[in-house]
Amino acid sequence: MTQTPLSRLPAFDAAQALPEQKAVLDEILSGPRGNLNGPFLGWIHSPELAQHAQRLGAFCRYQTGLSLHHSELAILVTAARWQAQAEWYIHYPIALKAGVPEALAEQIRTGATPQFDEPDDALIYAFTTELYDAKRVSDATYARAVERFGHETTINLVGLLGYYALVAMTLNVFGMRAEGQTTLPFAE
Structure with missing residues (x-):
């Protein structure tokens, strides 16, 4: 359980983990994820944040x-x-x-205008990009989301977007890579 050489954080040694860190690691490994790939070995340096974040992440x-x-x-x-x-x-x-669809994922990765086969995919994309770009969601997009998914799921979508933005920030700030990652999808 170590980070890549790119990481800005000190290497984490599970054998030297504090009890609070071990509790977080055990919960992650015994949960639905079953691995520590992602931001967890960054967050583990702040065990209380790690515990709250990983539980929110499991929900999201x-x-x-x-x-x-x-x-x-x-x-x-x-x-x-x-x-x-x-x-x-x-x-x-x-x-x-x-x-x-692989073509849709590639359009999203490269910043091309996505072509959607499914209206729900277009709605998720519109909601997400409006929130990230405008820092708000228009009344029309919000109404479509609530009509399609309901209030609770729309609220949960906002939570999912916030959580994964936190994950992205953590990975980017601390220079973390995924386990086994040898290629980069985005230019640096």
């Missing part, structure tokens, strides 16, 4: 009311907006497996 990843397809699409848009190398690297194959 698995319990928002969105399909895995739509969650992963929103995560890819976030990764592309933040040019988060590890976030894209980790979530791209998950998104493809969940049914996000």
Whole structure:
């Protein structure tokens, strides 16, 4: 359990972990993720933040009311907006497996205007990009989201976007890469 040589953080040695750090690691590893790939070895240097963030992340990843397809699409848009190398690297194959078309993912990665086959994909993209670009969501887009997904899931979508923006910021600020990552989806 070590970070890549690019990381700005000190190497983390699980054998030397504090009890609070061990509790976080154990919860992550025994949960639905089952691995520490992503921001967790950065957050572990602040065990209380790590615990809160990983629990929020488990909710945002698995319990928002969105399909895995739509969650992963929103995560890819976030990764592309933040040019988060590890976030894209980790979530791209998950998104493809969940049914996000490869051509759509590539359009999002490169900043091209996406072509949508599914209206719900276009809605997730519109909601996400409006929020990131305008720092707000228009009344029309909000109404479409609530009509399609309901209030609770729309609230959860905002939470998912906030959480994955936090992940992207963590990965970018601390120079973290995904386990096994040898290529970068975005130029540096």
